[in-house]
Amino acid sequence: MDLRFSPEEEAFRTELVEFLGAEVPPEMEADYDGLDLSPEQFEFAGAFDRKLAAKGWLCMHWPKEYGGQAASITRQVVFNEEMGYRRVPSRSSMGINIVGPAIMLYGNEEQKKRYLSAIARGDTEFCQGFSEPNSGSDLASLRTKAVEDGDSYIVNGQKIWSSRAHHASYCWLLARTDPEAPKHKGLTTFAVDMKTPGITVRPIVTVLGSTHFCEIFFDNARVPKDALVGEKNRGWYQAMGTLSFERSGIGRVASSRRALDDLIVYVKQTQRNGIPLSQDPIVRQQLAELQTEIEVARLLCYRVAWMQSKGKVPSYESSMARVFGQELSQKVMRVGMKILGLAGQLLHGVPGAPVNGNVTRGFLSTISNTIRSGTSEIQRNIIAQRGLALPRR
Amino acid sequence: MDFDLNEDQELLKKTAREFLTAECPSRLVREVEKGTGYSRELWEKMAGLGWVGLPVEEDLGGSGAGFLDMCLLVEEIGRALAPVPFISTALCEYALIDGGSAEQKKRLLPRMASGKLIMTPALNDATLSFHPGAIECGAAKKGGGYVIRGAKLLVPYGAIADAYLVATRTGGAGENGITLFIVDRNHKGISVSPVPTIACDARCHVQMESVEVGRESLLGREGDGWPLLKMLLRRGATLTSAEMIGGAQAVLERTVAYVKDRVQFERPVGSFQAVQHKCANMAGACDGARFVTYQAAWLLSENLPCDREVAIAKAWTSDAYTRVCLDSHQAHGAIGFTKEYDLQLYTRRAKAAELAYGDTRHHSEMLADLMGLGVSKSL
Numbered sequence A: 001m002d003l004r005f006s007p008e009e010e011a012f013r014t015e016l017v018e019f020l021g022a023e024v025p026p027e028m029e030a031d032y033d034g035l036d037l038s039p040e041q042f043e044f045a046g047a048f049d050r051k052l053a054a055k056g057w058l059c060m061h062w063p064k065e066y067g068g069q070a071a072s073i074t075r076q077v078v079f080n081e082e083m084g085y086r087r088v089p090s091r092s093s094m095g096i097n098i099v100g101p102a103i104m105l106y107g108n109e110e111q112k113k114r115y116l117s118a119i120a121r122g123d124t125e126f127c128q129g130f131s132e133p134n135s136g137s138d139l140a141s142l143r144t145k146a147v148e149d150g151d152s153y154i155v156n157g158q159k160i161w162s163s164r165a166h167h168a169s170y171c172w173l174l175a176r177t178d179p180e181a182p183k184h185k186g187l188t189t190f191a192v193d194m195k196t197p198g199i200t201v202r203p204i205v206t207v208l209g210s211t212h213f214c215e216i217f218f219d220n221a222r223v224p225k226d227a228l229v230g231e232k233n234r235g236w237y238q239a240m241g242t243l244s245f246e247r248s249g250i251g252r253v254a255s256s257r258r259a260l261d262d263l264i265v266y267v268k269q270t271q272r273n274g275i276p277l278s279q280d281p282i283v284r285q286q287l288a289e290l291q292t293e294i295e296v297a298r299l300l301c302y303r304v305a306w307m308q309s310k311g312k313v314p315s316y317e318s319s320m321a322r323v324f325g326q327e328l329s330q331k332v333m334r335v336g337m338k339i340l341g342l343a344g345q346l347l348h349g350v351p352g353a354p355v356n357g358n359v360t361r362g363f364l365s366t367i368s369n370t371i372r373s374g375t376s377e378i379q380r381n382i383i384a385q386r387g388l389a390l391p392r393r
Numbered sequence B: 001m002d003f004d005l006n007e008d009q010e011l012l013k014k015t016a017r018e019f020l021t022a023e024c025p026s027r028l029v030r031e032v033e034k035g036t037g038y039s040r041e042l043w044e045k046m047a048g049l050g051w052v053g054l055p056v057e058e059d060l061g062g063s064g065a066g067f068l069d070m071c072l073l074v075e076e077i078g079r080a081l082a083p084v085p086f087i088s089t090a091l092c093e094y095a096l097i098d099g100g101s102a103e104q105k106k107r108l109l110p111r112m113a114s115g116k117l118i119m120t121p122a123l124n125d126a127t128l129s130f131h132p133g134a135i136e137c138g139a140a141k142k143g144g145g146y147v148i149r150g151a152k153l154l155v156p157y158g159a160i161a162d163a164y165l166v167a168t169r170t171g172g173a174g175e176n177g178i179t180l181f182i183v184d185r186n187h188k189g190i191s192v193s194p195v196p197t198i199a200c201d202a203r204c205h206v207q208m209e210s211v212e213v214g215r216e217s218l219l220g221r222e223g224d225g226w227p228l229l230k231m232l233l234r235r236g237a238t239l240t241s242a243e244m245i246g247g248a249q250a251v252l253e254r255t256v257a258y259v260k261d262r263v264q265f266e267r268p269v270g271s272f273q274a275v276q277h278k279c280a281n282m283a284g285a286c287d288g289a290r291f292v293t294y295q296a297a298w299l300l301s302e303n304l305p306c307d308r309e310v311a312i313a314k315a316w317t318s319d320a321y322t323r324v325c326l327d328s329h330q331a332h333g334a335i336g337f338t339k340e341y342d343l344q345l346y347t348r349r350a351k352a353a354e355l356a357y358g359d360t361r362h363h364s365e366m367l368a369d370l371m372g373l374g375v376s377k378s379l
């Protein structure tokens, strides 16, 4: 047992922290969940992605042949942890983490050429068109249809909750190509140009008031056959396929740690009833509890990364890390809001808002953390059924 | 980064599991509860296997194993609820290794390693706090030695231990002026009264009326006992966490087995989502506890800074074990509320372990300090 990062990884961490310190001005730091970017931050995110790409860091986990550095899982942990802690806004994560790796595994040479280097440079943005109004947790029930017609597919249907679809150049689409087959066996993945006639995007405003996700309507959108990635009707298995990059959720935990550190600064600077809040025994207990749980979450994530680095495939272990980290992110904000008291209602940008209104925004944005990318109920089902082998019925 | 145990550690765990499964059935645990709270036979067998001597160097009759190895063994002890003064003796062995004179080590460690001399820390005074300021029991110089006056409460295995490691105050306040002594239980002036406790683990109040001891009883330097005691408390918190992760895992496994088997509404109750999610929470509590505990144990093994990690381990694990037990009771229904069913053996010990060597509140307070919130005025 040795729970340290290697000297090389620590050196990389130092280099990265210094780089982020120099290159990310405080006003460009995102909210804790990156769901409330201003137009300036959004611009910055695009430019910064390209800077990271120039350093070789944006897709460091990719194989060298596709412009990556074949970075080890633990090095990725360091990267994701520090990026999360500094709340660096990013626009390319869908392409870098989901679409690129899928194209590497399942795409043809022509697709690899067309997409991979553009994604790796931070030049092309994908959105994910998976969820539908009637297909959320039960994703495989989705109904958006793609029907073969000559050298194309005609797509009809509706996607919803697609993050940043209004900015994306492509949609990573999961659509039904065989309505007769069992529900998991009739789905196919496509890389669809968002400029295709018949596609309409309608942004949806979040609880925060931000424009983050969208509806996408497909009305007889004609998609060329070469947009199909991988094998027809194997889309579900491709989408769920094991991904060999770090996916423990450590970035979110690091963001929670940052929120805690912001709160620590606040309680040291703030007097209430004549004593600093940091001397209030209840506040001390609450913050220590958060610190403890953040450490638990961190180690649960490290376990997932360690399994991956040993070539093992995490199953319930990643659900455990996720559900713990997701719920903890909410708890940090709940506790934070209680500590801020009456001033906690001041919004981000309002002069005098404690912690710059970030905890207030976080209180709202973290609501989504137990919903997006697998609700905590679904994660617990996985832990119980896969991890503990409890019967489905 | 490497979470793996090495081959020797895996083997130690496996051997301990097999041995304790055979030698420490719940029948034994129950019998012992009615008596002294301790099984001499089991203790002697464990000493015979060399386990009691694990921390002690080879020249003095031990095997000089690392602290992580100790924690792995204690994890199995926690799983089996083995009624033996293992943590107590180990903590005293470590204290002697850290701070004992050559003469003390030679005199005491071989006997401790072989299980013939059981020693237990006697730390708590009237306030029952683990903070250094709580140590009141006085020791004053007299002739060439000292005279100790005071009471130590809730001493683990106090009635069956052969000697106590007593924390006293020879002056000063807080961390200053703490002095440690090793005192025989049969020493003149000592009286021991067992107190019934939730875990039936033979805790005692130890009354010391003018106990006169010689210089050879002093452990370390007069007035400078805090670093030794602090180290003991770190190890105590971590070993207790190890005990708890063993117990918690056993409770989780038992619960999962039960809910798979128990049928209501023509299906296993474990197929109900409300039950599944409870089990998922228990699993998260157990795995989280294991990693924070291993982290603290590994840091201690490597002599790396560990105050933060030890506080986190004990703070989390203390809450987690009790929570796991209470969730397990719910998942079991009425059967889990009976004395006959073994779950209660764990629940009562979970509570005792939660309180030993600092509860969640205590360690959270230490952590708050380490987080830069300043030392609390309330201490």
Ligand SMILES: Cc1cc2nc3c(=O)[nH]c(=O)nc-3n(C[C@H](O)[C@H](O)[C@H](O)COP(=O)(O)OP(=O)(O)OC[C@H]3O[C@@H](n4cnc5c(N)ncnc54)[C@H](O)[C@@H]3O)c2cc1C
Binding pocket: A127, A128, A129, A130, A131, A135, A136, A137, A138, A160, A161, A162, A163, A164, A213, A368, A371, A372, A373, A374, A375, A376, A377, A378, A381, B273
């Ligand atoms: C901020 C945000 C960004 C998103 N971005 C994207 C994106 O880019 N692309 C995309 O495709 N999707 C995206 N999503 C959608 C996300 O994947 C879905 O919200 C998620 O899969 C849950 O689906 P749902 O919202 O329809 O909830 P539902 O599935 O309807 O669930 C409602 C409730 O029922 C519970 N439930 C459902 N099934 C079960 C079950 N079997 N057992 C127990 N409880 C159950 C759920 O846990 C939940 O509490 C995003 C969502 C959010 C909030």
